[in-house]
Amino acid sequence: MNKVIVYVDDAEQARQVLAPLSHRASAEKTEWVLVACAPRMTHRISKWVSHSARENWRTKWADKLFGQIVPWLQAEGVQASTVLAKGPLADLLTQLQAEHGAVPVIDARRPKQDEVAAPTPVQAVAAPVNITRKPSPRRWSLPGTLAGLGAMFMFVAE
Template identity: 60%
Template sequence: MDKVIVYLDDPAYASQRMPPVGGAPTHWVLVACAPRMTHRISKWVSHSARENWRAKWADRLFGEVVPPLRARGDDVTPVLARGPLPELTRSLMAEHGTARVIDVRRPKTHDGTDGRRAAPGLFGVGALLLLALD
């Protein structure tokens, strides 16, 4: 059985980037990488509340990604990343004996956002109105 470790954070983005698998059954080790919280949030939210949010977020992610994989007969092991990914990768590779690691997380842009387009700002709407008046 082929074993693959996959890092993901967005089910729609990951489903487009997941590699196709041949006829052999595959064991997927899905590692959910929750979005980072700002350091200022610790003033308002306890550590246990952050961990609960992270667990619920991972459950929603796995709820969308795991069923299609299991439907085609593959084994799935969900894992929630709680620390640095290099250390987690080493431990998962030692545990599962695999050499394939795939990162299908949504890429971050240079300004730290996740690449999704934001709504236009006030300046953009003003420029659009000026162009429409011409």
């Protein structure tokens, strides 16, 4: 039986990416290993949330994600197993490839904001650029000006 590793973090995005592949996978009896990639938490969150609470949240998040994807895949006739990524994906991929052999990897994760915000060629042509106008000199900002005046008056008052 063929196996494929699929990285997922959003059910709708995964359906869009995996829909064309699901018919072929069900015909070829391919098993998909779904790897849930939970959103990153900042290192500052440890001040407010314990490690076990973070792990519980990550587990609940993955269960909800798999609850949306796995029934859809089973309806399509695709066998799927689930894995929750708890560390770097490179380490998990090495572990999964050692377990399942050299299998293909599909990245069905939602694109990052930087990739979405990058203008397409159509957007770049549609947006006119004003080259003739020189940039205006930088003006003082109101909060900085008020803070400076306040400090000066306090210095003079003493």
